[in-house]
Amino acid sequence: MGTPEFPDLGKHCSVSDCKQIDFLPFTCDRCHQVYCLEHRGYIKHQCPKADKQDVTVVVCPLCAKGVRLVPDQDANITWENHVNTDCDPSNYEKVTKKKKCPVQGCREMLGFSNTIKCRDCMVDHCLKHRFGPDHKCPGPRKMETNFSFRNLLNVSKKQESKPQPSSSASSRWSTGFLNAVSNIRSSAEAGVSKLSEVNQGWWKASGGVGASQSSGQVEQCPQCGAKFSSVTALVDHVQKVHERSGNRSGPKVTIDACPKCSRGFQDPVALVEHVERDHGGNSRS
Numbered sequence: 001m002g003t004p005e006f007p008d009l010g011k012h013c014s015v016s017d018c019k020q021i022d023f024l025p026f027t028c029d030r031c032h033q034v035y036c037l038e039h040r041g042y043i044k045h046q047c048p049k050a051d052k053q054d055v056t057v058v059v060c061p062l063c064a065k066g067v068r069l070v071p072d073q074d075a076n077i078t079w080e081n082h083v084n085t086d087c088d089p090s091n092y093e094k095v096t097k098k099k100k101c102p103v104q105g106c107r108e109m110l111g112f113s114n115t116i117k118c119r120d121c122m123v124d125h126c127l128k129h130r131f132g133p134d135h136k137c138p139g140p141r142k143m144e145t146n147f148s149f150r151n152l153l154n155v156s157k158k159q160e161s162k163p164q165p166s167s168s169a170s171s172r173w174s175t176g177f178l179n180a181v182s183n184i185r186s187s188a189e190a191g192v193s194k195l196s197e198v199n200q201g202w203w204k205a206s207g208g209v210g211a212s213q214s215s216g217q218v219e220q221c222p223q224c225g226a227k228f229s230s231v232t233a234l235v236d237h238v239q240k241v242h243e244r245s246g247n248r249s250g251p252k253v254t255i256d257a258c259p260k261c262s263r264g265f266q267d268p269v270a271l272v273e274h275v276e277r278d279h280g281g282n283s284r285s
Contacts, residue, residue: 015039063087064095101126103135219255219264231257231264 010023013036026040027033030049042050056069060082067082069075099110101124108114108126116130117123120140129135219234220227223242228234235255255264256271260279265271 013039015045060087062089063091065091099124101129103129222266231255231262234264 010021011025011034013020013022013025014033015035018036018039020036020038022036025034025036028035028040028042028045028047030042030052031047033045035045039045051071054071057066058069058075058079059065060067062083063086065082065086065088067078069078099115100106101108101110103125106126106129108128110124110126114127115124116127118125118130118132118135118137120132121137123135125135219229219231221234221237221242223238226237228237238255255266256268257264258271258274258279260275263274265274
C-alpha cells in the first residue's frame, strides 16, 4: 500500500467483501470507519450508528405540532409524553384553518405570497382587494385613550364659573405663604443676632483687650504722638517701633488697660480711680 515516497498514501475499504485501496478514502461520521467511494453511504456499508443523529419529526394529528422522535427512545414513549404535556387540540384550528379575504364575495385564500396588510385599517387582504377603495377601507383607526381631554376642559370651565371658592382658596394659600415667609425671616434675624453676640464675646475673650472706639476714646503714643483707636494697636505700635527698633527717645512707658471698658492708663493710680469712679469699684470683667 502506498509508494516508497508516500508509504501512508491510500487506505483499504472497511467492507470485508471489498477491501479496495482508495487514495482518497471517506471516513464515516457515525462509525468512524474508512470506506471507498462505492461504500461511503450509510446504507451501502450498513452503518450500525446511522440513526444516532437523525432528526425525525412527526406532525401530531390532534394539535398540528411537530413531535421530534428521539433516536434511542421508543416512538410510543415519545408520543405519550407529547400527549400528556404539550398537546393542545385548540391549536389545530389555528394552524390548519386558512384565512380568507374579508371582502364580501371574495373566496381567495390568503397565503404567504398573496397577503397584503392595509396601512390604514391594518387588515390582511388579497392582491385583488389590496387598495382602500377596493375593500371599502374605513380609514385609520382613532386612538383610544383612557384620559379624556374634553372632560378635563369641562371641569376647568366649571371651576372658573365659581369665583368665590377659588378666591377664598387662593387667599388662604397666599396668607399661609406669607406667614411661612415671615416665620422664616424672624428665625433668620434671631440667628444672625445670636451669631453677632457670640462673635463679640469670642473676640473679647481671645483678644484680652477690647477696642475703646465704642466709648469714643482715642489712644495716643506718649513718645511719638501717634493716635490709635484701640489699646491693642497702641501696645503693638510701642513694641514694634520703639522697643524692637531701639528707638527709645524717651523713658519706657507701660500702659495698663481697664478690664471693663479696655481704656488705657499710664498711671496705675489713675486706673484705680477710674475703676472706682466709673465702675463702682468692681474691676471684674
